[in-house]
Amino acid sequence: MSDSVIDLGELRDGSDRNPLPRPPRAHGRPLRCALVVLLALVTLAAAAVPPSRPAPVTLAARSGSDVMIDGDLLLVMEPSNPTQEGRLAAYRLSGGEPIWQVPLSSEARYWGMTSLSGMLLATGYEIGPEGREARTLALDRATGAYRWQQPGTVIELTDGNLLLRSGGETERSSLRVVDPCCGTVRWQLSGISADLNVRGTENGVDRVVLNQLDGPVEVRDAITGAVLARADLRPPDGGPIGLDVMNDLLLAIDRGSGTVTAYGLDRLDRRWTRTRVNVDFALDCGPVLCMRTGNAELQALDRATGEVRWRSGQWGWAWPTDGRLMANVSGAGPLGQYIVLDPLTGRQLADLGRWELYQLGVGGRLVGLRRIPDGGVLVGELDIGAGAVRTVDVLPDATGDCQAITGYLVCSTAAPSSYQLWKLVG
Template sequence: MTGPVIDLGELRHGEDADPLPRPPRANGRPLRCALVLLLVLVTVASAGRPPRRSMVTMPAQIAAETLLADDLFVVLDPNPAQPTQRRLNAYRLPGGGPAWQTAVPAEGRSWGIMSMAGILLVTAYERTTTGQGALSLAFDRETGAYQWQQPGSPIRLADGNLLLQSGDEEEPVSLRAVDPCCGTVRWQLLDAAAHISLRDNGGGADRVVLNQPDGSIEVRDASTGAVLARGNLGAPGGRSPGFAQVVNDLLVFISESPTTITAYGLDRLDRRWSSTTGPVDYVQDCGPVLCWQTRSAGLRAVDPATGQERWRSDRWAWLFPYDGRLVATVLDSSATAVRQLAVLDPMTGRELAELGSWELAHFALGGPLVGVRRHPDGGLLVADLDVRTGEARLRDVLPDAAGICQATAGALLCPRIDGSYRLFEIPD
């Protein structure tokens, strides 16, 4: 069942449209916002109360770490009395019945959980006198039985194995590639680099780039650790050597004085192009274009093959590619998670639609794009965000939900104020 469609903006078509994103309009904006809000309220009221969704309530303490992994809901509950004896609880879905529970014999200030290859990996992060320490512990997904532990935080590899990274900004990075079944080390590099970058095209990392303080670079196969290319990209004359980032098939090297972005082929470090720009905050994949955010000229999008500028704008804070479009947030000073979202044409930067103000639910690669925000009467308003049509389709108002939610193809998992969770079935 599909709920009513809320038109929160306009979808633009036509070759004669302005190729640059239009600036914010001040005239008539308050009236327009009021009319849109009235339209939303009338639409919801005329549609009647949304149909009751199937939902399951599952226990969890406040500040628990959670993971929705296929047919399991996994909860790592805090234990203030015994911080080295946290409990890992698994509940079987869709009914939510207990599957198993086990103790996690580790202490940490922050935690993470991931699922892969038949195991659940719990990572404890602890600040030490020498930097940030991390320890990953593996448990059998079906029984909760303890399997192994290794130092480092986990990175999924394209070949199905794990890369464990130790170290931080204050100490060199060490790498261990391990088999997830038993923790067997396949290859390792101790004190490997000051900084690393990875290429992950959606199926796990397949390249590792080691960046040394003097600007020397090594590109390695993430599955075997074999060196594919070496080079020294540091700036001459004692200037800042810079650092590297990986974006698809490019290694992008950023040096300062002046700030220069130089692109190299990833596997051979063959130079492709170079561009001088203002100070850069980040470089990222924007689908068919390469984007970087500067403090002087705003967001720039260039052709990744030539470095030729396609478009620029000072309106957008951050963006990401989704279903052939770019989803962007409007630049503002708000510290809240609810942001004004827009859909852009990645090749021209032209604004195609406004989706409204939403907080995005966490979703897996290729998963649904779901937006949530507070409902005035309590709970969360949930909508499907369709970047192709530029529409936000109302799904439901979820009672007692407090955000931040996790989205899958057919369900939405949201925390409640008391720390417990509700799993809502969202049928098509």
């Protein structure tokens, strides 16, 4: 059985198209990255492995590129450098036949792709007179033809339009909502000195919160730009506050005084206040709010009252899935250990072991990987609701350094500069 071969230039080791959320830093902004995991072989060795799989597509590639699956296309973005243009190429997923490719300027650095409404959006930055300037480039998905380019990084809204933000924390920025087909501006704000928070849903972003450095907080409808609420939430001394959007709540965190106040998001009406708490970061844990304190304790708060429902120094952070919480064990080292909790009581329901863990799409399957001592990679699927792990596949030629793409895994092989694209079965 012969494998299809695609020359993809560079492939970035260990990156993940849809990594699970990591906790924010002290300023409360969420980060994303892949989680490392290892599941004891004894738990999965007896599980049934699917008897057959589609032949993998072999990729002659070096580390550094971005890869994305979109429908029947395999999209590959090769990085550029000051002396060499990058490349964005589309291949037929089933057989690897090239469809189109376009060059990327050597003056630009692109790091991400998004497919929306027949467009392929590439986000990155260019080196300009003012330093790094964020850019979003729109190409026709079917042909690779240029459609439009706008300043800023891109966020999808619930109505299918795009929110672009340019500028940054140290300079005045602008917000612009455009349609994906043509880049036509729907609404915009310029000259903003504010931190930006958004409320994301499974269908995109529907609220924008501006935490102005020298003025009130504004909550805007992301679709129309209309101001829903405006209030000065700063403490009496005028010091800074950090904001976190938690579904229908907005948390204002004053780290100077150790005060956390919850407001209704759309009206900024005060719901409750907690004092004398040293907050490292806050997380939306579904039916409860989670706070990681400065003394390495995870607290779960009642959303309506702010009262502590449970607390534990065992867990580093958590996020909601299937009506439960998945949490990691504090101090477990680089190979994190993951458990399932009851969100209302904090009671441990299951131990899922140690994993290199990926999520295939927003709200999609949780897939865990581990290297097999005799060679290959074991693939398991985590069912948080059941508190169990199911064997999905064994990739005999993979050596690790995998990326998770919806429905597929890309892993390095023993051959130099070689990767394989595996379709997940089961």
